[in-house]
Amino acid sequence: xxxxxxxxxxxxxxxxxxxxxxxxxxxxxxxxxxxxxxxxxxxxxxxxxxxxxxxxxxxxxxxxxxxxxxxxxxxxxxxxxxxxxxxxxxxxxxxxxxxxxxxxxxxxxxxxxxxxxxxxxxxxxxxxxxxxxxxxxxxxxxxxxxxxxxxxxxxxxxxxxxxxxxxxxxxxxxxxxxxxxxxxxxxxxxxxxxxxxxxxxxxxxxxxxxxxxxxxxxxxxxxxxxxxxxxxxxxxxxxxxxxxxxxxxxxxxxxxxxxxxxxxxxxxxxxxxxxxxxxxxxxxxxxxxxxxxxxxxxxxxx
Amino acid sequence: xxxxxxxxxxxxxxxxxxxxxxxxxxxxxxxxxxxxxxxxxxxxxxxxxxxxxxxxxxxxxxxxxxxxxxxxxxxxxxxxxxxxxxxxxxxxxxxxxxxxxxxxxxxxxxxxxxxxxxxxxxxxxxxxxxxxxxxxxxxxxxxxxxxxxxxxxxxxxxxxxxxxxxxxxxxxxxxxxxxxxxxxxxxxxxxxxxxxxxxxxxxxxxxxxxxxxxxxxxxxxxxxxxxxxxxxxxxxxxxxxxxxxxxxxxxxxxxxxxxxxxxxxxx
Numbered sequence: 001x002x003x004x005x006x007x008x009x010x011x012x013x014x015x016x017x018x019x020x021x022x023x024x025x026x027x028x029x030x031x032x033x034x035x036x037x038x039x040x041x042x043x044x045x046x047x048x049x050x051x052x053x054x055x056x057x058x059x060x061x062x063x064x065x066x067x068x069x070x071x072x073x074x075x076x077x078x079x080x081x082x083x084x085x086x087x088x089x090x091x092x093x094x095x096x097x098x099x100x101x102x103x104x105x106x107x108x109x110x111x112x113x114x115x116x117x118x119x120x121x122x123x124x125x126x127x128x129x130x131x132x133x134x135x136x137x138x139x140x141x142x143x144x145x146x147x148x149x150x151x152x153x154x155x156x157x158x159x160x161x162x163x164x165x166x167x168x169x170x171x172x173x174x175x176x177x178x179x180x181x182x183x184x185x186x187x188x189x190x191x192x193x194x195x196x197x198x199x200x201x202x203x204x205x206x207x208x209x210x211x212x213x214x215x216x217x218x219x220x221x222x223x224x225x226x227x228x229x230x231x232x233x234x235x236x237x238x239x240x241x242x243x244x245x246x247x248x249x250x251x252x253x254x255x256x257x258x259x260x261x262x263x264x265x266x267x268x269x270x271x272x273x274x275x276x277x278x279x280x281x282x283x284x285x286x287x288x289x290x291x292x293x294x295x296x297x298x299x300x301x302x
Numbered sequence: 303x304x305x306x307x308x309x310x311x312x313x314x315x316x317x318x319x320x321x322x323x324x325x326x327x328x329x330x331x332x333x334x335x336x337x338x339x340x341x342x343x344x345x346x347x348x349x350x351x352x353x354x355x356x357x358x359x360x361x362x363x364x365x366x367x368x369x370x371x372x373x374x375x376x377x378x379x380x381x382x383x384x385x386x387x388x389x390x391x392x393x394x395x396x397x398x399x400x401x402x403x404x405x406x407x408x409x410x411x412x413x414x415x416x417x418x419x420x421x422x423x424x425x426x427x428x429x430x431x432x433x434x435x436x437x438x439x440x441x442x443x444x445x446x447x448x449x450x451x452x453x454x455x456x457x458x459x460x461x462x463x464x465x466x467x468x469x470x471x472x473x474x475x476x477x478x479x480x481x482x483x484x485x486x487x488x489x490x491x492x493x494x495x496x497x498x499x500x501x502x503x504x505x506x507x508x509x510x511x512x513x514x515x516x517x518x519x520x521x522x523x524x525x526x527x528x529x530x531x532x533x534x535x536x537x538x539x540x541x542x543x544x545x546x547x548x549x550x551x552x553x554x555x556x557x558x559x560x561x562x563x564x565x566x567x568x569x
């Protein structure tokens with residue numbers, strides 16, 4: 001069978017294995033785009049992987065002032081965890097510590113859905129009895145007095161149980177510089193896709209992991225078969241000329257959103273062609289037995 | 303199918319109770335049966351046929367024409383559909399209504415929208431006292447929905463209101479928002495004495511400072527309010543015809559009671 005190549009970059013015939021998650025979206029607004037971004041970045045900080053961060057979160061997109069409920073500039077943020085209780089705790093803690101505290105901020109539901117997560121419904125208690133509720137257009141908002149005025153926060157936001165975490169692409173290349181540049185392009189392309197985030201630093205993971213370790217209590221450890229410095233010692237997955245591998249991890253509100261993001265990512269990576277130093281695009285899986293969602297690269301690019 | 307229209311023949315010499323005439327009650331009824339419905343409040347008992355001339359058949363959109371201030375309880379307890387009143391309405395217009403829409407081209411009597419829970423009432427001209435107030439037998443005033451008054455409202459507008467929005471474009475008489483528990487009253491124009499008397503929570507939003515302010519309201523100064531932006535946008539989207547902006551002077555009160563309400567005087 002002929003190898004699948006895009007501009008000389010080989011697309012390995014494999015699949016990304018992803019997991020069901022629960023997810024939500026909120027819209028943060030502020031007096032300026034700068035402060036909406038600061039609140040959103042703070043809220044989504046330390047949220048790369050549920051393994052140790054409690055949640056995976058990221059900025060989905062910038063929301064123009066004309067699109068927001070209060071007519072001020074905003075940011076859309078996505079937050080994911082493995083179950084609803086954890087999502088509720090993470091949402092309360094992150095909005096409470098990072099958005100409520102941010103100058104001039106307000107926070108609104110960003111997702112409809114029958115199931116709701118408390119937003120202002122729990123944060124209102126910060127108001128110590130001075131909080132006021134307002135129902136506007138059938139939606140309940142809390143006004144919580146703060147030192148710079150009032151923090152306005154919607155009562156609830158929706159959640160989805162159809163979210164998917166762990167969509168991924170592995171990028172192999174002949175130089176660190178080439179792989180980083182290609183991944184940056186991919187992250188930018190994925191940022192244009194609705195309903196997804198790339199939760200790792202700048203959207204890129206350099207330390208892909210495998211399950212387990214030789215050490216007791218270490219649940220994940222370095223993915224040695226993809227480490228270029230270990231080519232000679234392990235059952236390496238890397239051709240001799242590959243110097244660096246980076247991974248893009250994608251979380252989304254639905255499986256089709258992940259597929260669309262992976263597709264955008266693959267084409268952005270391959271855009272420079274093999275001449276730029278990218279040799280292969282592959283994806284991470286655990287043999288297909290762990291995650292119910294399989295995104296086959298062949299089908300993604302078809 | 304054209305709207306079911308009830309045109310007043312002559313002004314009856316007694317008050318009439320039109321509460322039985324709602325879209326859901328009249329759905330599927332024959333004109334003959336509708337004409338037999340009693341609407342009188344004294345002897346001899348008047349029926350719809352005695353008082354109104356019927357036209358059209360679609361009761362989902364009910365129209366009263368040529369009505370006067372003696373036509374009480376129009377749309378009381380309305381749960382769906384639309385009632386258009388070409389003329390004036392008497393007392394209790396749309397009181398205790400839950401959903402649907404009532405549009406009045408003239409004025410309404412006392413207790414318009416009293417204890418209403420939802421839906422929308424638009425009165426083009428004036429409303430009598432206690433609009434959005436407490437209907438007989440109810441513990442609270444308006445509990446949801448929107449009441450719009452194009453002209454002037456009488457005294458005790460929104461008395462003991464708990465939720466919902468009242469918009470008045472032509473001012474109001476004394477005791478606006480008296481004993482209000484929560485909700486929002488938006489008022490343009492000259493208003494009478496002691497607005498916010500006994501205000502517990504809730505917002506009175508006024509376009510200018512009232513002449514006679516209770517001494518139990520405290521000044522918090524002029525501030526920006528994000529929630530006014532939400533209200534402004536909602537009004538714009540739903541034909542509220544009222545610019546709120548986002549800046550207002552906040553007076554808190556009534557300190558004689560709970561004191562967590564506010565009078566926002568738009569900047």
